[in-house]
Amino acid sequence: MGDIIQLLPDHVANQIAAGEVVQRPASVIKELVENAIDAGSNSIQVVIKDAGKTLIQVVDNGKGMSLTDARMSFERHATSKIKQAEDLFKLKTKGFRGEALASIAAISHVELKTKPDNEEVGTFIKIEGSKLTSQDVCVCPQGTSVSVKNLFYNIPARRNFLKSDAVETRHIIDEFQRTALAHPQISFSLVHNNSELFQLPETNHRQRITNIFGGKTNEKLVPVTEETEIVEISGFVGKPEFAKKSRGEQFFFVNNRFVKSPYLNHAVVSAFEGLLKDKSHPSYFLFLKVDPKSIDINIHPTKTEIKFDDEHALYAILRSAIKHSLGQFNVAPVLDFDR
């Protein structure tokens, strides 16, 4: 029998990778906004049409790209963020896989405009299904604008699988809020079908939370701070009397990255022991800083799961820090109240 194995062409490999990286329009927003943050932007605008199904545009004022980098950025495993395996243990950036732009460009129509601040003119590139269809110079401001049109145009099954505009918009808002919460020092806006959903000025964590979740949130927040050898904790928990039936506002950020952690969630909930009415969920906005060496964020392509070296210690520290804060703020057990 003859040999039958061959390497897949790039555009096919990209399309397969895209299946993992891009589940829905919200995934594209996550990747593009993370790139904007990694580029050092302090102002990021997100524009979507039809829940991101027809257009997702992210405009930043970050460092921009040279012509060569702009072309390179759509290659798979092309990244400026790590160079060698060791770098995986000291990640400071959100991205590092070099997969997002290649994946997105394999399954949509992408237009990129970018200009570094030391150049007179910028670069304008169009890519459709991994193929470069046009390249030109452009007169544009410093920074980068990426427009993603007709997501999943060449994967009808995926496109049909998308939920209603309302549901997809909800996912987008969730993603947007997580990122905005993690980076209060960056201004963000989100515009959907020409109406402005968020306009968030540069500020601090407390004010950013209030700007997103409404003015009344401020009085509900109890600050939490702790500093130990293995972790630095800051942020807020909601007072127990404001706990909700639904799990609404529960956020963990590890090194500015939103993560899901049922285990740490348990630590928080257990710190509220005796303070919550049955089946109600406390809100929390907790920012953990740990040595990048002590975590592995590479276990999932979308990077919302994370592995800690010393989970048990972290659990104990978090729980006691929150108990302490709740105690300090004289949060007495309230077992009988109506909301």
Ligand code: ADP
């Ligand atoms: P990763 O973020 O994992 O490196 P991406 O595919 O998301 O991979 O991006 C590839 C590269 O393109 C990045 O490493 C970066 O150098 C460049 N890049 C992407 N988006 C931007 C941006 N908004 N501003 C400047 N450079 C960018």
Ligand code: MG
């Ligand atoms: Mg990226």
